[in-house]
Amino acid sequence: MDSGVTAMETLLVLLHTESDGALARSAIETLGLARTLGMPFSVGLAGADVKAAADSIAACGATRFVGVAGAEFAPSRYSTDAAAAEALARTAGATVILAPATSRWNRVMPGVAHRLGGRADTHATGVSAADGSLRVTRWYYRQRMEAVIERAHRPWVILVEGGCGEALTLAAGTASVEMVAVEAHSRTEVSGFQSPKTGQQTIRPDAELLFVTGAGWSKNQADGKPHVEEAESLILGFLEATQASLGSSKSLVDLSGEGQAVLGFLSHLNQIGQTGATPRHRKGLATCCHGEEPHVVGWRFVTERRAVNLDANCGWARGKADVVYVADAFEVMAQVNALLR
Numbered sequence: 001m002d003s004g005v006t007a008m009e010t011l012l013v014l015l016h017t018e019s020d021g022a023l024a025r026s027a028i029e030t031l032g033l034a035r036t037l038g039m040p041f042s043v044g045l046a047g048a049d050v051k052a053a054a055d056s057i058a059a060c061g062a063t064r065f066v067g068v069a070g071a072e073f074a075p076s077r078y079s080t081d082a083a084a085a086e087a088l089a090r091t092a093g094a095t096v097i098l099a100p101a102t103s104r105w106n107r108v109m110p111g112v113a114h115r116l117g118g119r120a121d122t123h124a125t126g127v128s129a130a131d132g133s134l135r136v137t138r139w140y141y142r143q144r145m146e147a148v149i150e151r152a153h154r155p156w157v158i159l160v161e162g163g164c165g166e167a168l169t170l171a172a173g174t175a176s177v178e179m180v181a182v183e184a185h186s187r188t189e190v191s192g193f194q195s196p197k198t199g200q201q202t203i204r205p206d207a208e209l210l211f212v213t214g215a216g217w218s219k220n221q222a223d224g225k226p227h228v229e230e231a232e233s234l235i236l237g238f239l240e241a242t243q244a245s246l247g248s249s250k251s252l253v254d255l256s257g258e259g260q261a262v263l264g265f266l267s268h269l270n271q272i273g274q275t276g277a278t279p280r281h282r283k284g285l286a287t288c289c290h291g292e293e294p295h296v297v298g299w300r301f302v303t304e305r306r307a308v309n310l311d312a313n314c315g316w317a318r319g320k321a322d323v324v325y326v327a328d329a330f331e332v333m334a335q336v337n338a339l340l341r
């Protein structure tokens with residue numbers, strides 16, 4: 001606990017509910033991070049109905065729960081989300097607002113900071129309180145440099161990346177939520193979702209394992225022919241059995257984007273690396289992927305890395321993976337899937 005910071009700041013943990021009324025894992029992680037600061041905090045909740053979510057974290061230690069609820073706050077929509085967030089921040093008198101970096105909050109919170117006359121920092125990977133000040137850790141230049149930043153300006157909105165706080169397990173209770181009335185008018189009507197062209201949901205940020213596919217899956221194999229259908233069924237079989245999240249190298253995603261007959265369930269959203277995503281799964285398994293630096297830089301936060309490659313001299317073997325299986329990924333994954341069944 002840093003009493004200097006405690007005395008100076010009014011901390012708000014700002015969360016939104018999901019479509020089922022519950023809180024996402026990243027919301028609970030942000031709450032876990034707030035608790036490590038050792039200072040009192042309020043929780044602000046926005047959504048169609050926030051009571052169940054508040055009850056699920058009643059034991060989190062918050063001094064106050066404030067909420068904005070109503071059907072208009074159910075969908076992700078700039079105008080209503082921003083209005084709810086602004087009202088919650090003002091009601092709590094927040095000087096520091098910690099919010100999970102969900103696509104929903106990422107979209108509105110910089111604008112909300114502007115409305116509040118504050119500042120926003122995105123992609124925070126850590127927040128700590130020491131020597132009378134609050135410090136935020138974040139990475140720059142595609143996760144190559146880590147910086148610790150402080151700000152004198154308030155309010156300070158901090159968007160916290162997933163996987164950076166403890167996903168608390170809290171006993172449910174009954175939270176008393178002060179409801180804040182917000183008049184939110186919008187010309188935008190949310191009529192539904194349009195997903196990228198992928199047929200199935202393969203990106204699972206909360207999964208324990210990241211399974212990465214590389215261009216090798218689409219290349220000619222030992223018999224001189226590609227085996228794309230077999231590759232599809234092996235990859236989907238593994239994902240189905242393990243509920244792992246699917247990542248890809250840029251080469252394979254680009255092939256898919258060009259409309260070639262390769263792994264139709266991949267889109268650029270699956271791409272890991274310098275020009276792709278930097279996910280935070282605990283384990284990663286790369287298959288048929290060479291492990292070049294622009295790809296592997298996206299593995300920065302994957303703790304335990306393994307790769308299957310025919311090439312004993314692939315990039316993974318040069319210090320980028322903990323374990324490299326020099327083997328045919330088609331054979332390995334067929335065996336693995338058989339064992340999983």
Ligand SMILES: Cc1cc2nc3c(=O)[nH]c(=O)nc-3n(C[C@H](O)[C@H](O)[C@H](O)COP(=O)(O)OP(=O)(O)OC[C@H]3O[C@@H](n4cnc5c(N)ncnc54)[C@H](O)[C@@H]3O)c2cc1C
Binds near residue numbers: 252273274289295
């Ligand atoms: C500015 C810039 C940004 C980039 N950003 C990214 C990025 O964000 N993400 C990214 O991924 N790339 C990025 N790249 C591209 C990157 O440099 C590589 O070209 C790309 O990652 C290679 O993809 P790959 O390993 O799947 O394909 P390849 O290099 O073609 O490797 C295929 C691998 O499959 C193996 N293989 C083949 N058959 C089998 C089998 N049966 N069993 C096991 N292994 C097999 C081969 O041995 C080979 O190692 C970027 C490049 C540049 C210049």
